[in-house]
Amino acid sequence: MSNRPNHLYEFGPFILDPAERTLQRGGSPVPLQPKVFDTLLVLVQNGGHLIEKGEFMRAVWPEDEFVEEQNLNKNISKLRRALGNGAGGAEYIETVPKSGYRFAAEVRTVGAVRDASLIVETRTRTSRIAEEETEDDSLAADARRPAVEAVKAKPALEATTTAPARLAAKRGAAMTDWVATRLTPRRGVIIAAVLLALTLGSLAYGWRWRQSSVAPRAEIKSLAVLPLKSLDKNENYLGLGIADAVIRRISQTGGLIVRPTSAVRRYLDEDTDAITAARQLNADAVLEGSVQRADDRLRVSVSLLRTSDGASLWAESFDMRSTDIFTIQDRVAQQVAARLQLRLDPSQQASLIKRSTSNPIAHEYYVRGVHSLDQRGFGEGAKPQMEATIDYFKRAIAADPDYALAHAQLANAYIWMALFIEEQAVWAERAKQEINRADALDPQLAETRVARHWLLGSAYEGWQSEAAVRELLLAQQINPNVGHVELGSIYYHLGLEDLGDRAYQRALDIDPTSEYVKYMTYAHYILVRKYDEWLATYQKFNPNDTPTHTWYLMGKGRLDEAQKRLDEILAKNPKADVRFAKAFLSALRGDFRPAEAEIPLTLSKVNPQNFAYHHLTYDIACLYALSGKSDEAVKWLRKTAAEGFPSYTLFERDPYLNRIRQAPEFIRFMEEMKAHYERYQREFS
Numbered sequence: 001m002s003n004r005p006n007h008l009y010e011f012g013p014f015i016l017d018p019a020e021r022t023l024q025r026g027g028s029p030v031p032l033q034p035k036v037f038d039t040l041l042v043l044v045q046n047g048g049h050l051i052e053k054g055e056f057m058r059a060v061w062p063e064d065e066f067v068e069e070q071n072l073n074k075n076i077s078k079l080r081r082a083l084g085n086g087a088g089g090a091e092y093i094e095t096v097p098k099s100g101y102r103f104a105a106e107v108r109t110v111g112a113v114r115d116a117s118l119i120v121e122t123r124t125r126t127s128r129i130a131e132e133e134t135e136d137d138s139l140a141a142d143a144r145r146p147a148v149e150a151v152k153a154k155p156a157l158e159a160t161t162t163a164p165a166r167l168a169a170k171r172g173a174a175m176t177d178w179v180a181t182r183l184t185p186r187r188g189v190i191i192a193a194v195l196l197a198l199t200l201g202s203l204a205y206g207w208r209w210r211q212s213s214v215a216p217r218a219e220i221k222s223l224a225v226l227p228l229k230s231l232d233k234n235e236n237y238l239g240l241g242i243a244d245a246v247i248r249r250i251s252q253t254g255g256l257i258v259r260p261t262s263a264v265r266r267y268l269d270e271d272t273d274a275i276t277a278a279r280q281l282n283a284d285a286v287l288e289g290s291v292q293r294a295d296d297r298l299r300v301s302v303s304l305l306r307t308s309d310g311a312s313l314w315a316e317s318f319d320m321r322s323t324d325i326f327t328i329q330d331r332v333a334q335q336v337a338a339r340l341q342l343r344l345d346p347s348q349q350a351s352l353i354k355r356s357t358s359n360p361i362a363h364e365y366y367v368r369g370v371h372s373l374d375q376r377g378f379g380e381g382a383k384p385q386m387e388a389t390i391d392y393f394k395r396a397i398a399a400d401p402d403y404a405l406a407h408a409q410l411a412n413a414y415i416w417m418a419l420f421i422e423e424q425a426v427w428a429e430r431a432k433q434e435i436n437r438a439d440a441l442d443p444q445l446a447e448t449r450v451a452r453h454w455l456l457g458s459a460y461e462g463w464q465s466e467a468a469v470r471e472l473l474l475a476q477q478i479n480p481n482v483g484h485v486e487l488g489s490i491y492y493h494l495g496l497e498d499l500g501d502r503a504y505q506r507a508l509d510i511d512p513t514s515e516y517v518k519y520m521t522y523a524h525y526i527l528v529r530k531y532d533e534w535l536a537t538y539q540k541f542n543p544n545d546t547p548t549h550t551w552y553l554m555g556k557g558r559l560d561e562a563q564k565r566l567d568e569i570l571a572k573n574p575k576a577d578v579r580f581a582k583a584f585l586s587a588l589r590g591d592f593r594p595a596e597a598e599i600p601l602t603l604s605k606v607n608p609q610n611f612a613y614h615h616l617t618y619d620i621a622c623l624y625a626l627s628g629k630s631d632e633a634v635k636w637l638r639k640t641a642a643e644g645f646p647s648y649t650l651f652e653r654d655p656y657l658n659r660i661r662q663a664p665e666f667i668r669f670m671e672e673m674k675a676h677y678e679r680y681q682r683e684f685s
Helices: 035-046 053-060 070-082 115-130 137-160 164-181 187-214 236-253 261-268 274-280 321-338 346-352 358-371 378-399 404-421 425-441 446-456 465-478 482-493 497-510 516-527 531-541 549-553 559-572 580-588 593-606 613-626 630-642 646-653 655-660 664-684
Strands: 006-009 014-015 022-025 050-051 093-096 100-102 108-111 222-225 285-294 296-307 312-321
Touching: 006 035, 014 035, 014 378, 035 053, 035 070, 035 100, 050 053, 050 261, 053 070, 053 100, 070 093, 070 285, 070 296, 236 261, 236 358, 261 358, 274 285, 274 296, 274 664, 296 321, 312 321, 321 358, 321 378, 321 497, 346 446, 346 655, 358 378, 358 404, 378 404, 404 425, 404 446, 425 446, 446 465, 446 482, 465 482, 465 531, 465 664, 482 497, 482 516, 497 516, 516 531, 516 549, 531 549, 549 559, 549 580, 559 580, 580 593, 580 613, 593 613, 613 630, 613 655
Parallel strands: 222 285
Antiparallel strands: 006 014, 006 108, 014 022, 050 100, 093 100, 285 296, 296 312
């Protein structure tokens, strides 16, 4: 014992004892796992200095040459959780990006008085007592009896106490017994009673310590699966592919909300520890890991952590052939479901190990395609990127012609081209062929249903909005985490605004970090003239922006501000097409002739197959209604309803239609719309 460190480290309210391997805060123990304690000790002993990751790992895991960086990151996360923040909210541990860590707090070294004689004496006496059976007299026996009863009760108590508390209890019981047999009867009774109380107090303290050291387990309702970090250059897609497969399989069980691949993809290149990422994603648990390829072998390590306290729920490493990557995906998905205690029926269990392909080359091209599809854009400028996406899926299918999921995602890429990039029927036909092929190979794919909904709800299939809703609902029966933004949009087009709000909220629940979801949640309010709702939701997601949307300003009657906004747009971009907005602004001011003259020119610039064409036809109907031309207004309203926008609730409240509400043709039109609306309610509500 003379070689043990004879000093303590103090920082903030903490005292670190290297010899006893304890950390205390204000006299209360802070429980740490052994390697977490070692990590803290290395930081404190090098306080104020950068510790590079390689040096750090060699210090904490000297016996393991193949230790991985995620182990260090996990320990740092646990320490940050245990320590909290210091004075002024500053963190104790500073991350130096791509280098290592530094202990930022001031560390003080103080002496420690250590006297082991009492412990040695107690241990000696305890062993001596075990050999003695002498009873001095009946009074001594009576004095010893309570201590003996306490010792007899010890096995039951040990099950609920920690090792330190059990040791204290043993020492206390032994000392009580020794005192009872060695002292005079009266003094023995008194001291034995005192020591018995101390023994029971030790047990109680041990129970309380154990309770305080175990954080209450909050129910896990959401999971983030981070892309596995590649330890090899240019192998990022391998880790992303494993994560994508696990995300898809766990999502399909419906057991909990899983952040989609689009939400976690950014962590592929970011140097963010798992717990921080989980908090950014607002997930209750996180799966992290690493992957390394060596010739034809793969080493994959994964760890499932609880976000609230960084506790490890499961960890495992796999070392196998590269062709066994699908076995890894099966095993990880099953273990995550088991560790999170998901209650799955047989069909849900089967979905955890359902494979779309067993061809690793096809799988890698598919993952690259999904990664590219998630970054799709709009208009001619997005065409090269979408062509690359299509090529990835084609290569996946070339490697495995029966890869149903690749066919389904190729269909989604084709329909995106048809609706938002080139607006040509040839892309829609190709999408239809891929949908049929995917369905023939596997009729239980949510991705195929999503692709079909796009077709059905477009001009290419005659604006079959109700059928499109049904496809999305079927997709969500297969995978409850898909298609909610799309469903919200169609519900709003059908006038089912309450259902639309629920669908948009569900999309936010699934991915609260998605800028696209946030945008869609407020953007649709402008299209249905719910200006107050648009403003409130816009400011919720953009608290530092001043809203200047032209149609919002016109809708609120702030016409001069709307004119100023249009002038600003033209000043920044003289080629900006704001002619129709200016025409509508003229109509709002009572100048109808130039406004109506602009309609043919605007229509000539827009492809009727455009997915938003019905919004233009509705604005034209409103423009005619403002001028009191009910026949023209109703004609364009009917065209709007027939081409995917039969929103009875919008038609009923829009003040732009007020001037024609008493016209017989408008009354008949609204009666028809109401009948459709009530049918939608009966089916979908």
